[in-house]
Amino acid sequence: MLKQLSYKLLIVVSVFFVVACSSTKEASKAKKGATTAANKPAKKPGKNDIQPFNKVITKEAKSDEGLFTVHTQDESYFYEIPDSLFDREMLMVTRIAKTANGLGFGGGKQNEQVLRWQKKGKKVILRVVSYNVFAADSLPVREAVENSNFEPVLFTFPIKAFGKDSTSTVIDVTPLFEKDVKSLGLPDFRRRPYKVTRLESDKSFIESVKSYPRNIEARHVKTYAAGAPPSNSSTGSISIEINNSMILLPENPMKRRYFDERVGWFTSSQTDYGLEDQKSKSLEFLDRWRLEVRDEDIEKFKRGELVVPKKQIVYYIDRATPEKWRKYIKQGIEDWQVAFEAAGFKEAIIAKDPPTVEEDPEWSPEDVRYSVVRYLASPIPNANGPHVSDPRTGEILESDINWYHNVMSLLRGWFFVQTAAINPDAQSPQFKDEVMGRLIRFVSAHEVGHTLGLPHNMGSSVAYKVEDLRDAAFTQKYGTAPSIMDYARFNYVAQPGDEGVALMPNIGVYDKYAISWGYRPILDKTAEEEKPILNQWIMEHAGDPMYRFGHQQVGDIHDPSSQTEDLGDDAMLASEYGIK
Ligand SMILES: [Zn+2]
Structure with missing residues (x-):
């Protein structure tokens, strides 16, 4: 009410579908290889070998079904990713959930990114869909836009196992939340004022990772060595609890409604290179609920x-x-x-x-x-x-x-x-x-x-x-x-x-x-085509x-x-x- 958290979305992507790689075959082949390896007791499986599912996820593991199944075992966290969700776009929202006194930004959103999980050989790759530019699929400029928007890699994970029915892939995500991944932790602009130098690993840990049908919520405590902490200065560090919320984006994107500054709205925006204009143009559209007529x-x-x-x-x-x-x-x-x-x-x-x-x-x-x-x-x-x-x-x-x-x-x-x-x-x-x-x-x-x-x-x-x-x-x-x-x-x-x-x-x-x-x-x-109608609705008043x-x-x-x-x-x- 007093301080509305006005979320301006910075990272914007186009409607971009990548055909999910047909990984079932690949999976069963790899599984066979793994089983054969496991049958030969002489050769001990290496750290990065793909192993049978029940060697990785044992009876002791606690499993939480949802978007991905999250298996927790001995303070390690495993994602079992359904192959159908590789290459789908997910929105990652990073918030600071809890802070000590004086930091004063508890609950605030720190970062927002669109991510994509991909399977490649024996690895799972987490990429940032970072392009905020766009050109309609049918236009030749589309390819240029894609090429200049190569998706940076945020993290890679060795595949640990395949799911029991070979339609899913298991990775250990503990390092993603334990290491100092800036875009999922304290952002740079927060580090500078407190003179943060590094992550103190022995004082950082994962609190929980919970799975729901359309999102996964990870919470982790991060302690950073800091030259100028705002409170408890004797510790020379700051501790915060981070919440990473990963949400599956809809497969059928909603129709946009373009913004007009004569009516106040929270908006998202994107740069369009496919317009007739000589230069690219920023498109701004309303943040709104999907209300449709049956x-x-x-x-x-x-x-x-x-x-x-x-x-x-x-x-x-x-x-x-x-x-x-x-x-x-x-x-x-x-x-x-x-x-x-x-x-x-x-x-x-x-x-x-x-x-x-x-x-x-x-x-x-x-x-x-x-x-x-x-x-x-x-x-x-x-x-x-x-x-x-x-x-x-x-x-x-x-x-x-x-x-x-x-x-x-x-x-x-x-x-x-x-x-x-x-x-x-x-x-x-x-x-x-x-x-x-x-x-x-x-x-x-x-x-x-x-x-x-x-x-x-x-x-x-x-x-x-x-x-x-x-x-x-x-x-x-x-x-x-x-x-x-x-x-x-x-x-x-x-x-x-x-x-x-x-x-x-x-x-x-x-x-x-x-x-x-x-x-x-x-x-x-x-x-x-909505634009003239929207304009008319404004001009009526x-x-x-x-x-x-x-x-x-x-x-x-x-x-x-x-x-x-x-x-x-x-x-x-x-x-x-x-x-x-
Ligand atoms: Zn208000």
Whole structure:
């Protein structure tokens, strides 16, 4: 809410399919070779020889099925990679999960890369699909783009064994997470300020590697020797816990929707060399959920009837959330349904309780299939709504909202200072549950807005006349700003006697318009062909301040109409009312 983690995706790749190498034959041949070798006791298998599966993965191993099966044995971690997943593109997101005091970047994303696992001879190669340039498959320039985007090798692994039915390949991935692999650990720009010199291997270890159907989550503690550690300086080192999240990218990429700066969105971008222009051009497209019309509903949709999307956006409420707040967080999520109705969908976004441990012991917020509002017992007075998207198309793959317990103390402070003069509900040190619940619903809706693709719209609140904010009928209808994505909290303009004024924004006119603009399906058109229609949707509201988008300005403020915490069209007058 305060500090939205705006994820700008740097690494972008094109739609690029490599035919998976037919490895079954290769596998059985190699296995035969290995078995023969094992049958001759005279020759001891070398360290790098391929061995029978049960010699490598013994009965003692703990096995966790998922995208790859992860076998854990004697502090070693093995991936059993299904041959069908070689050459598929995977997104690797590296975050710092935990830090000591003073480092101050816990939870933050450090790096994002598209990776590809390949099998070559007796090795498995992990490559970085690093090209962020693109040219359509059909164009001759395509080959040039591929050649200049040779995929660097991140790591190689000797093949240890083949799976029991010869359709999978086993490697030991322990070194990948134990060694100092910068792109999966502390990045260079973090090392410099603390004068990090090297990894201290004896103080570094793998915490866990867990497999889910579409992702693998690795956690490892890294200790680096540092000349200027920010805290515990006597140790001369810093320790952090890293989380590497590897997500399988969809086989059928979503259709992009191109960005237009007149409507605020989080975006991904890519350089296109296939355009008619003399120079290459950066293409920017929306980060958004894949909302599609079911085939059987297409006629209904065309007639203007609301339809339930093929796949709804589902948010789960963390099991750790106190019972009494759950319904308010859920309301904040489902408040967005009205915006998706503007886009042609009903029940597009729903909130659910997760299954209990008894119902589904495997369920986890780490599973990329589940987006979760996580309730964190932390003194940080904040909440944020980051998301992970497919760099090729902008498709949002998952989003977990982090809800820190102390966001409530922040809300209490604001609500008291800004509204207590006219609002009996805010005049006690402890708010009633319904009052706090309403505030929680407001924050929940704001955070969910970020995860749907919307950044802050600080140019929203200026659309209303300051005097209108004292009008009960007006504010009940329109809230305190046309967008819940502005910082238009809370109504400090209202004066004693202004009975019944609304105190905060709701999903407003701008929010419905932005969601409709970004999500309404345009059937039978390519992303390129959508552009004139998207332009027309914007031009329909040209000049109307209710539909305006204004950037959040950081540092020097140049546009006085696009500020945080301001209300109405005259900040001086509004502030006078506020301090009156
Ligand atoms: Zn925010």
